[in-house]
Amino acid sequence: MTHYPWASLVKPSKHYWSSSTLATRILSFHHCHMRSFGTKTEPFLSRPLKVYALACTFGWAEDADKLSEQTLDLDLSSPYYAEVLKSIDSTFLYKLFQLRWGIKAEVVDGIRLTADMSYDDCYGCKPNCTSSETPAEEEWECLELLIRGELDRCPDGSSLRQSKFWSQVGLARLWNLRCNECGERAVRKSSVKERSLWRLDEAEPFTKK
Numbered sequence: 001m002t003h004y005p006w007a008s009l010v011k012p013s014k015h016y017w018s019s020s021t022l023a024t025r026i027l028s029f030h031h032c033h034m035r036s037f038g039t040k041t042e043p044f045l046s047r048p049l050k051v052y053a054l055a056c057t058f059g060w061a062e063d064a065d066k067l068s069e070q071t072l073d074l075d076l077s078s079p080y081y082a083e084v085l086k087s088i089d090s091t092f093l094y095k096l097f098q099l100r101w102g103i104k105a106e107v108v109d110g111i112r113l114t115a116d117m118s119y120d121d122c123y124g125c126k127p128n129c130t131s132s133e134t135p136a137e138e139e140w141e142c143l144e145l146l147i148r149g150e151l152d153r154c155p156d157g158s159s160l161r162q163s164k165f166w167s168q169v170g171l172a173r174l175w176n177l178r179c180n181e182c183g184e185r186a187v188r189k190s191s192v193k194e195r196s197l198w199r200l201d202e203a204e205p206f207t208k209k
Ligand SMILES: [Zn+2]
Pocket: 125, 126, 129, 130, 131, 179, 180, 181, 182, 183, 184
């Protein structure tokens, strides 16, 4: 198990502090340092994950739950986090990733519903056009893959909120799909973006805030 500098200071001891007091102290320490140093430099980027690992070590499930939400802007596929991840108990590790998978599933489900034309507002060409043809699947799969990739790297979905994600070259074919009947653009980019961000906001843990 990895040893953290402050771990020796907070060894569980019923004689001195209750576990809830310990939790409060560690969390205060964490918040204090987050404020002091910000999150710009790498040594401090991993701090939320280290504090999460510490809460897991002590078995503080409730604190671990809250702390896991603070790790959503970390790309855990980076080798930088490997050692901390290896130190986390498998049950807590599963929960950490379950949170991430849940967010991804919510947004991807929204994209599939959109592709299946469940959201009428995402489609439209000329107002009186009667076409009801299902648009090409490949283009929607491309969007789904790109979203999966973004949410793997950034489960907080922050990159999906940036217009450059929706304007990237890889999505040009989707936005340029034409209605077979009237020849106008069939997919409304702004509505697809809006729907996706709505699904993102609907995902745990964002609904709790
Ligand atoms: Zn049309």
